[in-house]
Amino acid sequence: MIRRIHAVVRLAAAALAAVCLAAAAPVPPPPGRTEAGFDTVPGAVRALLHPTTALLPAFPNESPEALDPGRWAPSVRDSDRVCVLELRTYVRGTPVTLSDIRQRKPGQSLSARYLCGSRTWRGPRYAGPFYVWDGHNALVERSYRVTDGARYREDLYQYRGNGLVWAYRHRERNEDQSGPFFMLDEYYDPDGKLAGFSIERTTPDSLALRWRRGAVVEDEAFRKWTGEFR
Numbered sequence: 001m002i003r004r005i006h007a008v009v010r011l012a013a014a015a016l017a018a019v020c021l022a023a024a025a026p027v028p029p030p031p032g033r034t035e036a037g038f039d040t041v042p043g044a045v046r047a048l049l050h051p052t053t054a055l056l057p058a059f060p061n062e063s064p065e066a067l068d069p070g071r072w073a074p075s076v077r078d079s080d081r082v083c084v085l086e087l088r089t090y091v092r093g094t095p096v097t098l099s100d101i102r103q104r105k106p107g108q109s110l111s112a113r114y115l116c117g118s119r120t121w122r123g124p125r126y127a128g129p130f131y132v133w134d135g136h137n138a139l140v141e142r143s144y145r146v147t148d149g150a151r152y153r154e155d156l157y158q159y160r161g162n163g164l165v166w167a168y169r170h171r172e173r174n175e176d177q178s179g180p181f182f183m184l185d186e187y188y189d190p191d192g193k194l195a196g197f198s199i200e201r202t203t204p205d206s207l208a209l210r211w212r213r214g215a216v217v218e219d220e221a222f223r224k225w226t227g228e229f230r
Contacts, residue, residue, distance in 0.1 A: 038194075038214065045199060045209055048184065053165045053192040057155060060144040066129055067139065069112050070101050076114065083116040083127065107135040121149035125175060130156075139163075150175055164190060166230060187229050195229070198222060 038051070050056045065071045069087070076083045087098040089108040104110055113130035117123075125147045132141040143156035151174050158167040166188055173181035180203040187196045196212040210222040217225075 040216075041209075041211060045207070048199065049194065049197060050168065050186060051194045053168075053188050056157070056165065056168050059142065059157065060146075060155065061129070063129075066131060069110055069131070069133065072112050080120070081116050081118045081127075083114040085112065086115050087112050109134050109140075116147075118149055125149055125152070143169075147175065160190070160230065162190075164188075164192070185226075187226065196222070196225065198226075 038046075041049075072085055074085050087101060087104075088095045088111045089098060089104055090096065091108075098104060101110075109132065111130065111132045113126055114128045115124050116127045117125075127145055127147050130143045130145065131139065134140050138161065139159055141156065141158045143154055145152055145154040147153075152171070154169075154171045156167075156169040156171075157165050158169075160166050168184075168186045168188075170182070170184040173179070173183070182201045183199070185198045186194060189195045196210075198210045199207060201207040210217050210219060212222055212225050
């Protein structure tokens, strides 16, 4: 089982310099999407959206063992990179790093991810899977991150208490947050249909749009809505 966790991160390391840093393949909205106002979204934007959770990209390198934080390998290495497991809990909102999973107290939330280093990088970078559990061990968030040390791509999924996705976030940008970027945030109702989205891109053409329940809205109104959405 531990070997499978190793394999998950080795796959991430192998993908670091691969084409997965390219933009996500466009997914056209399926026929039958009738929400008022959705058809007014520009076609070039609609092609980048996922109108239902069923059309979201599958979580990369899915591993059932990853759902158990006790089965994550403490470290992983290959010929070029060394990755060390980072476990954190939160005490009154402040992150606390754990050296061992047994230090986690009952009722505490927990996150697990790998911090990787390479001789060719300017500093350590997070790579591979990132999972977050609440105090009852329910998965509330997970993401998968691929980096070449300079630029990263990340897909993040957030879950309701019943296990359904309520938000999906995609990022492509430089590690230092400079230069060109692509950011997509999508929010879903319990029936799995898209309720709102925010998209920003600098290349190949500049784009910024926020849409909520059938209408394009300004940034302030959108941020207020997302702050209340679940």
